[in-house]
Amino acid sequence: xxxxxxxxxxxxxxxxxxxxxxxxxxxxxxxxxxxxxxxxxxxxxxxxxxxxxxxxxxxxxxxxxxxxxxxxxxxxxxxxxxxxxxxxxxxxxxxxxxxxxxxxxxxxxxxxxxxxxxxxxxxxxxxxxxxxxxxxxxxxxxxxxxxxxxxxxxxxxxxxxxxxxxxxxxxxxxxxxxxxxxxxxxxxxxxxxxxxxxxxxxxxxxxxxxxxxxxxxxxxxxxxxxxxxxxxxxxxxxxxxxxxxxxxxxxxxxxxxxxxxxxxxxxxxxxxxxxxxxxxxxxxxxxxxxxxxxxxxxxxxxxxxxxxxxxxxxxxxxxxxxxxxxxxxxxxxxxxxxxxxxxxxxxxxxxxxxxxxxxxxxxxxxxxxxxxxxxxxxxxxxxxxxxxxxxxxxxxxxxxxxxxxxxxxxxxxxxxxxxxxxxxxxxxxxxxxxxxxxxxxxxxxxxxxxxxxxxxxxxxxxxxxxxxxxxxxxxxxxxxxxxxxxxxxxxxxxxxxxxxxxxxxxxxxxxxxxxxxxxxxxxxxxxxxxxxxxxxxxxxxxxxxxxxxxxxxxxxxxxxxxxxxxxxxxxxxxxxxxxxxxxxxxxxxxxxx
Numbered sequence: 337x338x339x340x341x342x343x344x345x346x347x348x349x350x351x352x353x354x355x356x357x358x359x360x361x362x363x364x365x366x367x368x369x370x371x372x373x374x375x376x377x378x379x380x381x382x383x384x385x386x387x388x389x390x391x392x393x394x395x396x397x398x399x400x401x402x403x404x405x406x407x408x409x410x411x412x413x414x415x416x417x418x419x420x421x422x423x424x425x426x427x428x429x430x431x432x433x434x435x436x437x438x439x440x441x442x443x444x445x446x447x448x449x450x451x452x453x454x455x456x457x458x459x460x461x462x463x464x465x466x467x468x469x470x471x472x473x474x475x476x477x478x479x480x481x482x483x484x485x486x487x488x489x490x491x492x493x494x495x496x497x498x499x500x501x502x503x504x505x506x507x508x509x510x511x512x513x514x515x516x517x518x519x520x521x522x523x524x525x526x527x528x529x530x531x532x533x534x535x536x537x538x539x540x541x542x543x544x545x546x547x548x549x550x551x552x553x554x555x556x557x558x559x560x561x562x563x564x565x566x567x568x569x570x571x572x573x574x575x576x577x578x579x580x581x582x583x584x585x586x587x588x589x590x591x592x593x594x595x596x597x598x599x600x601x602x603x604x605x606x607x608x609x610x611x612x613x614x615x616x617x618x619x620x621x622x623x624x625x626x627x628x629x630x631x632x633x634x635x636x637x638x639x640x641x642x643x644x645x646x647x648x649x650x651x652x653x654x655x656x657x658x659x660x661x662x663x664x665x666x667x668x669x670x671x672x673x674x675x676x677x678x679x680x681x682x683x684x685x686x687x688x689x690x691x692x693x694x695x696x697x698x699x700x701x702x703x704x705x706x707x708x709x710x711x712x713x714x715x716x717x718x719x720x721x722x723x724x725x726x727x728x729x730x731x732x733x734x735x736x737x738x739x740x741x742x743x744x745x746x747x748x749x750x751x752x753x754x755x756x757x758x759x760x761x762x763x764x765x766x767x768x769x770x771x772x773x774x775x776x777x778x779x780x781x782x783x784x785x786x787x788x789x790x791x792x793x794x795x796x797x798x799x800x801x802x803x804x805x806x807x808x809x810x811x812x813x814x815x816x817x818x819x820x821x822x823x824x825x826x827x828x829x830x831x832x833x834x835x836x837x838x839x840x841x842x843x844x845x846x847x848x849x850x851x852x853x854x855x856x857x858x859x860x861x862x863x864x865x866x867x868x869x870x871x872x873x874x875x876x877x878x879x880x881x882x883x884x885x886x887x888x889x890x891x892x893x894x895x896x897x898x899x900x901x902x903x904x905x906x907x908x909x910x911x912x913x914x915x916x917x918x919x920x921x922x923x924x925x926x927x928x929x
Contacts (some may be wrong), residue, residue: 342372342375342377342380342381345369345380345882346372346377348368349364349367349369349383350365351365352364363393365393367393368386369384373404378412378413379408379413379415381404381405382408382413382419385401386401388401398429400429402423402429405420406420409440414449415449416442417447418441418449418451420440420871421440421441421452422441424436425464437465438456438466439465445476450484450485450488451480452478453480453485454476454488457473457476457477458473458666459473462474470495472501473500474500474501477491477492478492481512487516487523489515489516490524493508493527496508497537500890505537506531506536509531509537510528510531512526513527522552525548526552529546529548529550529551540898557602575608576605578605578608579610582602582605583598585598585601588874595620595626596625596627596912598620600626602616602617602620603617606640611641615638615641618633618634618635621633621634622787622790623784629786645765652685666745673745675745675746675747676747677747678747678749680700681747682700687789743758744757744758773837778899779899782882782899785834785877789827789872792827792872793874794874795823796820796872796873802823802826809864819866820871821867824875827861828861829862831854831857831858831861832858835850835858839922847902850902851895853898857870857875861875
């Protein structure tokens with residue numbers, strides 16, 4: 337069999353990298369690049385360097401990246417020469433040396449590389465490895481743009497906008513920004529939005545400004561997400577823009593995370609009628625994000641969002657043969673539920689299964705006269721024969737407690753089983769987030785626990801049990817049915833998981849320094865005698881008190897002191913080690929003391 341050439345091996349690596357004609361496989365891409373490089377192919381050597389540089393198909397190793405870039409450069413590969421220059425510029429795998437960086441970038445530019453010309457323009461503009469010269473900077477940016485460089489085109493616009501190396505010309509700045517934006521450059525798109533915002537080189541148009549800046553944020557452009565973009569979006573009064581600003585502050589996207597500012601922007605957008613913001617504002621009040629926990633206000637905003645969104649999904653149950661109880665529930669405006677045909681759901685995937693129900697994620701296309709969008713729902717299929725009782729009770733819970741997991745409607749699968757269409761929880765289940773919960777501050781853990789216990793209170797208030805948490809010993813032994821007390825036992829298990837970040841089957845215990853009041857409550861919840869366990873209301877009340885004490889200004893408060901002390905301790909303790917075991921089996925604790 338004829339041996340493949342080095343260039344062919346390099347091309348095969350490229351195909352594996354992108355999945356062209358073969359299944360994408362980054363490790364195989366690296367292997368083929370490496371084979372090509374070993375046979376003396378300059379492109380192959382450069383690509384091996386790139387793989388080491390970015391950790392593609394191989395463990396990231398900046399020194400090896402530099403070595404391979406250098407090998408490629410020694411074979412006069414223009415990309416290799418450019419990459420060596422970048423390594424010297426930033427100190428990647430080699431000691432930083434701006435003079436050498438300039439030399440290599442200049443050589444690559446002289447060989448006709450458009451990216452190198454753009455980079456050379458940047459070096460002249462900033463005086464990196466060479467004396468600062470804005471005129472030369474503009475010339476190289478322009479050469480790069482003439483060769484079709486997206487970044488070069490954007491930088492020419494920047495020079496015209498700011499008079500760098502050329503006479504200031506706002507109209508030309510706009511033209512180059514527009515050209516860059518049309519080529520898909522996020523910086524150009526943002527700059528174009530800025531031009532429309534301030535009327536730079538074009539007539540002022542705030543709507544277009546919003547569209548372009550929002551598009552740049554979707555592409556991850558930092559300036560589209562920084563304070564300038566935030567100021568623009570909020571000042572222009574776009575409710576969705578203000579809502580997105582809140583998300584930026586909430587998750588630290590392009591700007592320093594600030595939960596209070598997130599809350600402020602959600603509040604502003606919600607008051608302007610944005611449904612998503614209403615839901616997020618309710619979430620903030622419910623979880624104490626950027627504000628104090630206030631279940632009453634949380635319920636108010638969740639109910640507002642429910643009232644506004646009910647008409648978006650039109651019910652189509654009138655001509656269906658469905659259970660009369662289900663039909664009455666759908667027709668009752670008190671619950672604001674709708675019928676969604678099962679065949680309208682796409683990409684249905686099982687995401688969780690308990691003893692009494694299975695939960696799926698599913699996509700549904702919401703269509704209106706003006707637009708369509710994909711909504712992700714959670715579908716809960718109830719296994720219990722008494723599903724109608726659960727359905728009615730679930731509706732009552734949602735009506736009495738709007739902050740409870742939102743139910744949009746009802747569906748029925750091909751087997752005739754009814755399904756609750758619920759709000760999709762993006763973060764997933766508690767168990768899937770234990771590692772993240774373990775890193776949370778205790779004040780945030782207590783907020784989470786307060787939400788969990790509030791939901792359990794809502795469930796028990798309707799004469800229901802959760803049942804799909806953890807099984808109590810009396811249930812496992814089959815001598816008792818599920819009861820609220822069994823849920824309380826499960827809650828105790830969850831409280832240990834929140835403390836340790838470990839699932840129950842990995843061993844139950846507490847992180848060293850866990851406050852005594854917390855341990856005592858867990859032990860009460862997990863008493864072997866169901867009759868001695870507290871109610872959900874009691875646990876919720878107790879956790880609420882702890883939350884209040886954490887917010888108090890009294891630094892001498894013993895409970896606050898203990899929780900703050902463990903927060904400080906966990907900064908230096910590996911929580912995956914040294915868990916303090918309970919003195920007795922946790923399933924059968926005697927708490928008569």
